[in-house]
Amino acid sequence: SLCSRSMSSLDTRARAVFSAAVEGVQPDIVVRRSLERHGDKLLVNGQSFTLTNNLYLVGFGKAVLGMAAEAERIVGDHLIKGVVSVPHGIQKTLHNHGKEKMLLENNSRITVMEGAKNNLPDADAQKSAECIRELASGLTEKDLLLVLISGGGSALLPAPAPPMSLQEKQDVTQKLAAAGATIQELNTVRRALSLLKGGGLAQCANPAQVVALILSDVIGDPLDLIASGPTVRSDFKPEEVWAILERYKLSYSLPSSMNEVLSKARPHYGLQVQEQPEEVQDHVLNVVIGSNTIALECASRKAVELGLRPVILSPGVCGDVRSVARLYGLLSRFACYPEKETPPELAAEILQLGPEVGVESWDLCRTMNVLVEERKEGWGATCLLAGGEPTVQLTGKGRGGRNQELALRVGLELNSDEVKSGAVFLSGGTDGQDGPTEAAGAVTDGELMKEAMSQSLDIDGFLTNNDSFTFFSQLTEGRRLLMPGLTGTNVMDVHAMLLPPSPQRDFQ
Numbered sequence: 001s002l003c004s005r006s007m008s009s010l011d012t013r014a015r016a017v018f019s020a021a022v023e024g025v026q027p028d029i030v031v032r033r034s035l036e037r038h039g040d041k042l043l044v045n046g047q048s049f050t051l052t053n054n055l056y057l058v059g060f061g062k063a064v065l066g067m068a069a070e071a072e073r074i075v076g077d078h079l080i081k082g083v084v085s086v087p088h089g090i091q092k093t094l095h096n097h098g099k100e101k102m103l104l105e106n107n108s109r110i111t112v113m114e115g116a117k118n119n120l121p122d123a124d125a126q127k128s129a130e131c132i133r134e135l136a137s138g139l140t141e142k143d144l145l146l147v148l149i150s151g152g153g154s155a156l157l158p159a160p161a162p163p164m165s166l167q168e169k170q171d172v173t174q175k176l177a178a179a180g181a182t183i184q185e186l187n188t189v190r191r192a193l194s195l196l197k198g199g200g201l202a203q204c205a206n207p208a209q210v211v212a213l214i215l216s217d218v219i220g221d222p223l224d225l226i227a228s229g230p231t232v233r234s235d236f237k238p239e240e241v242w243a244i245l246e247r248y249k250l251s252y253s254l255p256s257s258m259n260e261v262l263s264k265a266r267p268h269y270g271l272q273v274q275e276q277p278e279e280v281q282d283h284v285l286n287v288v289i290g291s292n293t294i295a296l297e298c299a300s301r302k303a304v305e306l307g308l309r310p311v312i313l314s315p316g317v318c319g320d321v322r323s324v325a326r327l328y329g330l331l332s333r334f335a336c337y338p339e340k341e342t343p344p345e346l347a348a349e350i351l352q353l354g355p356e357v358g359v360e361s362w363d364l365c366r367t368m369n370v371l372v373e374e375r376k377e378g379w380g381a382t383c384l385l386a387g388g389e390p391t392v393q394l395t396g397k398g399r400g401g402r403n404q405e406l407a408l409r410v411g412l413e414l415n416s417d418e419v420k421s422g423a424v425f426l427s428g429g430t431d432g433q434d435g436p437t438e439a440a441g442a443v444t445d446g447e448l449m450k451e452a453m454s455q456s457l458d459i460d461g462f463l464t465n466n467d468s469f470t471f472f473s474q475l476t477e478g479r480r481l482l483m484p485g486l487t488g489t490n491v492m493d494v495h496a497m498l499l500p501p502s503p504q505r506d507f508q
């Protein structure tokens, strides 16, 4: 159509849509959106709190430094003191990337403690956790504790329940992770072995009022699992923990201290957790202030600005990258048919894939309806948006990440003769880092295969070796890589598939 031809290329627009998704969940932006200040009143999620030099702040996670800096700009005049536990080396990295606004001022009342090298709980992180516990434990009913939480918070707040040692606890979680346990399973176990997770921090802060601002990096935004839910009351169910350990065949190789912790039921409270007072939770407000859903909404608004017709499939895409790539291939094919001519077996195949990739039938049907709808005047291409966290089964020793591998596989799908749709696909990690590579992801289309062949790059070889980063680095001077640099936030991955109007429909 005239409209899309006069605009920048689909590749450029896909990148702009991704940037908007990331921009919408920047730590400072989400905090500013959630804290409304009127004199000495602070409004959070419709609830009002009075500031009387009674404010304390703690935080743990990869994005909380930027969140803390913004919170201090908004309510710093009432802040008595704060402690944040953030990744090792992050201040230097943010400084080197010119992200000064994510750093605290020199005269800040907040102490920054770095730890958890390589995202593993260590003695430094344990010290930070101890400082946070001390701060929370000293509060009274007049105080207000602002808790900033983001992904990576579990490793940055280790407080093993005695008699377990940090090393023992870390061994268990690492073994589980290596055996392929999900983040839900991992954090269910972490919660049971910790003094602060699973509502322990809120319990320490009692009787103070607690307001937790949460940047979610888990599908479905489950409050009790993000950073293992330190402000969310959780029922302690040892049988649930044993079932998980059993599932990964770990129940026979555990330290005896773990047995003790699990049989005593949270000895640190001096009471059965079933008795963990419910009224503690009356003093706690948990708010998700940033999530994949919010990133997709921001991306969708940007798409409209760029003359694209947006449709959000789902913020919960998961499962093996092969299945996810297949889904996008089928959807791009589906979009090529004019309304009333879509083959029913194609729709059936799409619906069948749903459960494997975490997408509801309802969302698939809604999206397919949009794809076959006639374009309203002025709409050029359609921008199909989704997010989540697919997985890659590592079989090779190459360098890559799930986003680059997904983009590569979708590129192959788009090459099929049936498609020829001119579709462009982008997959990117919102943290700016896809696996252990410098890229966040990649942008591909149906020309990928031809391009690779003309440069004698063997796609199958790179895929077998999980070497997607090397592939994209060598292909056309890395032009297809998505390299936003460190973004300072993380709400998992964003996928955008831009589908030009099909030729059939243009001539209708």
Ligand SMILES: Nc1ncnc2c1ncn2[C@@H]1O[C@H](COP(=O)(O)OP(=O)(O)OP(=O)(O)O)[C@@H](O)[C@H]1O
Pocket: 119, 391, 392, 393, 394, 397, 398, 399, 400, 401, 402, 405, 429, 431, 433, 434, 435, 436, 465, 466, 467, 468, 490, 492
């Ligand atoms: N060579 C590779 N090819 C494809 N995927 C890879 C490769 N190496 C690692 N990965 C994937 O990258 C992820 C690990 O990367 P990272 O160490 O950044 O972990 P993470 O913290 O889970 O990532 P994120 O913070 O993005 O959720 C895993 O999903 C892993 O399967």
Ligand SMILES: O=C(O)[C@H](O)CO
Pocket: 150, 151, 152, 153, 154, 155, 183, 187, 217, 218, 225, 226, 227, 228
């Ligand atoms: O910290 C964690 O537990 C993970 O990032 C999930 O929130």
